[in-house]
Amino acid sequence: MAFGAIIVGDEILSGRRTDKHFPKLVELLQARGMKLSWARYVGDELGGLVEILRQSFAAGDVVFSFGGIGVTPDDRTRQAAAAALGVRLALHPAAEAILRAKFGDEITPHRLQLGVFPVGSGIIPNPFNQVPGFSIRDHFFVPGFPVMAWPMVESVLDSRFRHLHHAEDYVERAITVRDGYEGGLIDLMEAITAAYPDTNLFSLPTVAETDRQRRSLELGVKGPAASVSKAMEQIKVAVGERGYAWQDKV
Template identity: 70%
Template sequence: MKFGAIIIGDEILSGRRADKHLAKVVELLGARGLRLAWARYVGDEPGMLLQTLRESFATGDPVFSFGGIGATPDDRTRQSAAAALGVELALHPEAEVAIRERFGGEITPHRLQMGVFPVGSEIIPNPYNQIPGFSIREHYFVPGFPVMAWPMVEWVLDTCYSDHHHVEDYIERAITVEDAYEGRLIDLMERLTIEYPDATLFSLPTVAGDGLRRSVELGMKGPSARVEAAMAEIRREVAARGYTWRELD
């Protein structure tokens, strides 16, 4: 499956907040044998948000959307999702129950706005403060706060996609080749690309400086048997060329 992520908020694009969601969603997916195929950052501007969600819904991919589902004027995700799908917004009955239970006698119309979702949505439980997120068309809308968002993402993965956990035969393996230039390993990379067309080679150089040694991270990703065979060849070849190397987790 190709999962996507949309990370929403002017504060991310301006640098007032540093994004933590991308690394975490990769981690949560990876722990279940799943992968993130793409990610997008977008601010709160309605036109850009609407365009992004229209394009996202058109992919057919399961997508996690972080941020912008509060009830303040700068939270526009729920409105943009409804517009992208051409549906109305309405107070979700299950969300209303959860919000009323959360606030009791302190309930207000403003607080109930947090349960207004695009018609046809289902709720995503929020174990932190019981104010739910929502899902529609395999898009899962959660708050921007990590303490709320991450357990909600885990709930979605374990409730909606458990039959996809660890199904795909896919691994990533890599070594760091010390004091190496990519240019001096190109012939090896080209040969491996030809010999292992069903796997994918990747190369990530590190430039010397600030206490770092020059190195190249060299690895393969794809079916486990093919990746392990390719990595054995990589280890043999870099050792034969006189390089030292170390395994990466």
């Protein structure tokens, strides 16, 4: 099952704000032995939002969408989700009850709009201020505020996708190969990939930008602990036999 992220907001694309959701989602997934497969950044323009959501709904991935679910004129994510699915928007009964309990006599039609979601949606509880997000078709829509969004994402991962957790048996190990370059180790990478199909091999080269820097290559494997251990031992032996110096990546 692939996990994706959609991060919404003109303020991200213009540089007025720095996105924090991407690294946090990577962290939350990795802590549970899962990984992020893709991420998209998109502005507040409705047409662009609709197109991206049509693509992601069609792909069948699990997607976390951050931002654009308020009720100001530039918040268009809920409308885009409904349009992408070809359904109407409606006030969700459970969301309405939460909002009425929160605001009491100060409830207004404007505040009730916070509970308007595409028909068929479920709600995502918000432990920070109780205003819920919504989910539909394995897409989970949360606010752009990290203090709200991250606990909501964690609750989804630990309830809806607990069966996918394999953190205890999912590890990542790597070595730094001094003066190594990918071209000289491709055959080794291919052999490791073929021998351990339940793992994912990665290589991250570093280019020497000054005379004082040395070229290096971070070479590693991630996956089930037993397979990663065997793969890394084979990599270390092979790299040493080829005359490269290496050290464990901490």
